[in-house]
Structure formats: structure tokens, C-alpha cells
Amino acid sequence: MRISLQETRERIPQRDTILETTVRLMVPFIQLYGLYVIVHGHYSPGGGFQGGVVLGASIILFALAFGMPASKHYLSEGTDILLANAGALIFTGIATLCALLGGMFLDYSALAKILPIDPISWRSHGIFLVEVGVGMGVMAIMVSIYWDMASGGRLDEGL
Amino acid sequence: MKPLALLATLITGALLLYGTADFAAWGDPQSPPNRNISVRYVEEAVKETHVPNIVTAVLGDYRGYDTMFELVVIYSAGMAVMGILRRRDDQ
């Protein structure tokens, strides 16, 4: 596997202006679209999982064009794992918080004790908060899985 | 091995097709899944959660418990991949 990787590297030049410029232009738009898919999940097809995957794809595209070290400069390994944990903690934390505030597990209307708006609106906002957590977690995990797979766990260079 | 696998596959497929005989035709609005609990989701979800996208409402609230563990599933997959591949002992 290592040999074929080196062969590939010899055949393709390390840097390619067209590729890099295109990717540089595309990545912000892809990320914007990913954020749109997350926050607009209430009104159109979308939500945390879909938006998270789109966001993750933007960073994977970045890593494909610029190499893994550059993508780790863009989003460091520590930040990535922190994001994954934070995403999971937001969801489970909100769920537990609802229970601690006197509601049932995941009963978003109990959050009205923190910020008194009407319980039904809190359900809508609760779904939104949770979707943000899902988006963060899915993005970070997708990037992390890609890094591990592409470099065989060494996280040095890879594809 | 291979004939046995083929036999098991055929039996499974035949059993599954045998079971479909009792189902309603495709796209029937009166079939049990379309008329039982899902009716309330369509009629009440917007009133109860203020979310016009019913899929999001059901995913995030009515079945939010599933979604929470869905996130935990993908999180554990990421951690498992990390644990499996990032090792230095046997290169």
C-alpha cells in the first residue's frame, strides 16, 4: 500500500494551481451551504446530520487538494476531537438538563425555566440546539474518520 | 459453502416475499402505517412543536431519544476507528 502511494505521488505533481484555486474558491461556499442546511432544517429538507456531512466534506476536499498537513493546520486534531465531544455533550447534556429541570428526559419545554418563553416555542428552539450539536459532532467525526483511513492512523500525510 | 449460502439466501428471499402477500398495495393511503400513528404527526406536529418540516419535528422531538443515540453511534464509530488505527506497536 505504501509503495502504490509513493508511485501516485511521483506521477502527480505535488501542487496544481488550477486544483488549488478551484478548491479555495469552493470550500467557503460549501461550508456556507452546510451551515444553511443545519440552520434551515426546520423549514426545508436538512438538519444536523446532512449539514454536518456537508461541512465535513468541505474539509475533506481541502485535505484532498492541499494534503493532510494543510488540512490539519486548518482544523487541528485537538480541535476536531473537542468538537466531536462537544457535539455529543450538547445533545446528551440538553437531554439531561431537561430531566434535571423537572421535565422528562429530552422534554425541551422544561427549558422554559431557564429562559421563560412559551413551552411550544422552546420545543422548536430545543430541536435547533440539538441539531447544532449533531452538526458539530457529525462534521468532526467524518473528518476524523477520513484522516485515520487516509493515513492508516499515522495522521502524517496520506492521500 | 457456496451452495449452502445460495440456499440460505433463496430461503430468506422466499420467506420475505411470502410475507408481503398480506400487505397493502404500494402507495395506498389507507394502509396501516399510513393511517395509524403517523396521522397525528402530520396533523399535530406543527401545532405541538412549531416546526413546519415534520421529518425534523419527529426526528428532533417525538423520536429525539433515537436521534441522540444515533449521534452516539457515529461518535463511537469515530472513536473505534481512531482506536483501531492509531497504534504504534505493530507496524
Add this chain to the structure above:
Amino acid sequence: MKSNLHMYVMAAPLLTAFLVNIFGRTRRKVIAPMVLGALGLSSLLAIVVLKRTLVSGDLSYTAGAWTPPWGIELLVDPLSALMLLLIAAVSFIATFAALPCVERDLQDRQHIFFTLYLILIAGLMGLVLTADAFNLYVMLEITSITTYGLIALGRGRAPLSSFNYIIMGSVAASFYLLGVGYLYLLTGTLNMADIARYLPALQGSAALSTALAFILIGLWIKMAFFPLHGWLPRAYTDAPDGAGVLIAPLMTKVTIYLMVRLMLTFQSPEFPLISMDVRTLVIWAASIGIVCASSLALAQRNLKQMLTYIIIAEVGYMVGGAWLANDQGMTGTLLHIVNDALMTLCLFLAAVAIAYRTGSLHFDNLKGLYRRMPWTMAFFTIGAFAMIGVPPTCGFYSKWYLLLGGIEAGQWEFVVALIFSSLVNAVLFFRIIELAYFGSLQDSEHHAHASAERHEAPWWILSPLALTAVLLIVVGLSTGPLVHNIIRLMIPVGF
């Protein structure tokens, strides 16, 4: 009555899993107190939950405060509270032994190991609480994925064993999901109690039989019921020691609990789920499974591998007992779930202790162990006696109920298989005890001299082993209250 306590039992390990991952990455020292603290807390809460359900009855709970068929229902009755306590206690005890093993085997990946470990525990707790057919699938996948990961962390051929388990586990989960899909098409609901209400009207439908068959086959693959057991021995043998002590006692038992739960939910006088011909078939399969797995255990020359075949035989006991469809059989099955979890925990802890000191579990390596590790072997002997079914230990009582159930139902093949398996267990364990007690006497001089030194397992492994061995006897002596106050409550009258 509204109470969130059982959710905290599950949330404690789940939230700690993420915190361990964040803080344990840089500071290894915080892992042990965090994991032990979370599991200790959930064990304490589980005791309170069990007490409350015994005093104030069942509790139907919905995540998100929706009424049951629309939201996901969780059911806290004496049986699921008992299972919750069993999972919390077994994982708490097992963690003591897992800590030193993981520190030795996986230095740089301890935080990942314990993240997966805690999520697995939370998933098992979710499995016993849920009353929703689709949520059960999600929980099944959580426990599966974490188990795949934990097994693949092992050495040697562990990745291959893990891959085979992935394939078999996916077949099992997919079959279960197909069965649930068929039930959903027939009834239009996913809540188990709600499904059960529609079942009498659907009697004799081809789709219903297909659905139930696929659900059962899915669960049988997952619990390694005899003809579908191929993945289990290698997966459990190759798992790292720290993961084996948790996975082996709990995974198969929780799946059996799920089967029993589904049977108890779907069974009603109008809908006799356990019809005569299917019942006979299952009991024959269980009996053949017990005999075959016991015979295969005789052929093993490695302690851990032998124990995995005993687990498969025990699965046969419990599936057969549940399908006997009488009071005694069901009581025996439920009691055996508790007892078998403890017995397997005891034996696996002993195996881990031996492997920690001697490095190998091959039978040749066990010679003279009574002199080198007297306490470990003493507790191992108690575990072995429980597995054989010697009276003061708990293994005897559940086997007794199973035997009575078999006789009452007139299923003699099951009775014969049970007695045969007990005899084989006696042979298996006395062979080891003989090797360990007398082995070094026949050995060459210098070897005997070197191995005569006492070299006990570390305190972290020995104390949970001692606790489990005591528990085996305590649970055995308190069988009466356990059966009358908890298990009998769950079995419908005239079952």
C-alpha cells in the same frame, strides 16, 4: 408518578464517556476515578430504582413527555430494574479488573477504550429499559459498534475476529430491522405494547409469522444460540482482557432478556405466540445446542476458549427454559440470567488474573497454580462450582428451576441435555483443578522449584474476584426472596 432516576442511571456513564475522552487524552490519572465514580453512582441509583419499583409499581416513562405510541416509551418494572442493577453492578465490579489490564495493554489509547466501554454500558442499560421496537434496534447497534471496536483493540488475530463479528452482527441487526419493518407495515406502530394489541386480529397471517421469525432469528444470532454461534468463541477470546470481563458476562444475557421481554409482551391468551410446534422445535434446538457446545468445550485446550463454549451452552439453557412456556421454566430462565452473568464474571475475572501473571491461558500453563496464586484459584473454584451447580452457590438453584420446568412440560430431551451439560462442566472444571493442584508435582525439578513461588494477582483484580465469589454464594442463599419478590411478579398468571 414521575421520576427521572432511571434516566440518570443511564446518563451517568454516557456523559462520563465524553468527559473521559476530553480529559483522559492528556491526563491518564483522571480516567480511573471518573469511570469508577460514574459506575458507582449508577449502581447506587439502580438500587434506589429497584426499591422504588417494588414499592410503588411499574413506571411508564416517555422520553420527551409525549404519550406512548407517539413518543419512545421506556418501561421500568421490577424485571428491567433488576437488569439495570445487574448491568450497573457487573460493570462496576469488572471495571476494577479492566483498569490495570488496559493500562498494560493499551497505554496510549486508554481514553478511547474507556469511552467505548462506558458507551457500551449505557447502551446495555438502554436496551433493558426500552419498550419501543425501533429504539431497540438503535440500542442494539450501539452495543454492537462499541463491541466491534473494543474487540478490534485486541492483539493477534483480533481484527479478523472483529470483522467476522461485524458481518454476523450486521446480519442479525438487519434481520431484526426487517422483522420490525414487517410488524410496522401490519400494525402501523412501533411501540411494543401497542403492537401486541393488534396481534390477535392478525393471527395466522403470513406476514406476521415472517416478522416474528426474522425478529427471533436476529436476536438468536446476536445471543449466539447454537447453530448461529460461530462468531462468538473467537471474538470473545481475542478481545483485550479489559473488554472481555465486561462483554462476556453481559452481552448474551441482555439479548436473552430482550427475547424474554418480547415473548412476555406479545404473549396473551388471545394470541398464543408460543405455539406447540415452534416450541418443540426451539427446545430441541436448545437441547442439541447444549450438548454440542458442551462437547466442543471438552475439546478446547485454552481456558478462555473453553469458557466461551460454556457461555454458548448456557445460552441454550436460557432459551430452552424460556420456551418451555411454564412458570418454573420462565423463573429458571430469569434467575439464570442473573446467576450466569455473575458466574461468567467470576470465571472471566479469574482468567484475567491468571493471564495477567502468567501471560497465557493454555492448559499446560495452569500447572501448579494453586501454589502460585492460591486466592485466585480458591475463588475460581467457587465460580467453577457455581457453573457445575453445587448447592450453596447460585448456579444450583436456577438449574433446579429449569429442570423442574422441563419435567413439568414433559420435555425430556431438555432435561437430559441439562444433566449432561452439568456432568461435562464437572469434568471440565475438575480437569483444570487437578492440573492446577497436582500439576507441578509431576513436573521436572527446576520448573517446580521456580513456579512454587507465590505470586498473587494484583489487588485491583483480586478484590473484585473475591467480591464476585462472595456474591455467588449470597445470591444463591437469597434465591427465595429474589424469586418471590421480583421474578414471580413478572410472569403472567397461567403462563
Add this chain to the structure above:
Amino acid sequence: MESLLDHIIAKYNYWIYVVLMMIGFYAMIGKRNLVKKLLGMNIFQTAIILFFVSTGAKKGGSIPILDKYAALQGQVDVNQVVNPLPHVLMLTAIVVGVSVTGVALAVMQRIYRKYGTLEEDEILEKIENE
């Protein structure tokens, strides 16, 4: 014969899913190459997703995203909106499928690094020779 044909046409979604399921299942248990097994697993899961999503279909139904104000006044015709529940369930199943595939690929990479092959027979041979 004619009734069988009617049966197939009325429920062709089930036939398609069963055929896909059989392809995947055979690959999972019959093939000896680990990659093919994994591909079979993915086909199997796709078949299940097709099956579930097809159960939620309604003839003439539109997407389950409603006009908020009409819905608040209760002006929703259930028959005009497809069943949202199977879609929700399958979102979960898709994520689970992705996760299992990820773990399986990682495990496979380790197997390849250790044994240099992904043919099950060759791996077993190498293990025995060790």
C-alpha cells in the same frame, strides 16, 4: 398467472427490495473476500432503506413540509402528505450503516497491514502457518 402478475405490479417495490436484499445477503455469507462481504452488507442495508421508505409512500402525496400557518389552523389533508415516520427511521438506519461501514473499513485496513491480503482463505492459511 394473471393474478401473480397483478400481485407483482401492485407490490413491485417489495420485489425490488427482496432481490436487492438477496444479492447483498449472498455476498455477505457466500463470498470469501472481505471487501465483497462489506459491499454485500451495504447493499443489504440499502435494500432495507428502500423497503422502509416505500412503505411511507402515498399516491399523490407531497413532501412532509407544511405551510406553517395553514397547519396551525388545522387545514392539513393527511392523504396529501407522505408518511414522515419511515423517513425518520431510515435517517437513523443510514447513519448506523455509515458507522458500521467505517468501523469495518478500519478493521480491514488493519487486517491488510498484518496479513497483506483480504482473501479470507489466504488469511486463515497465514494464521495457521504462524
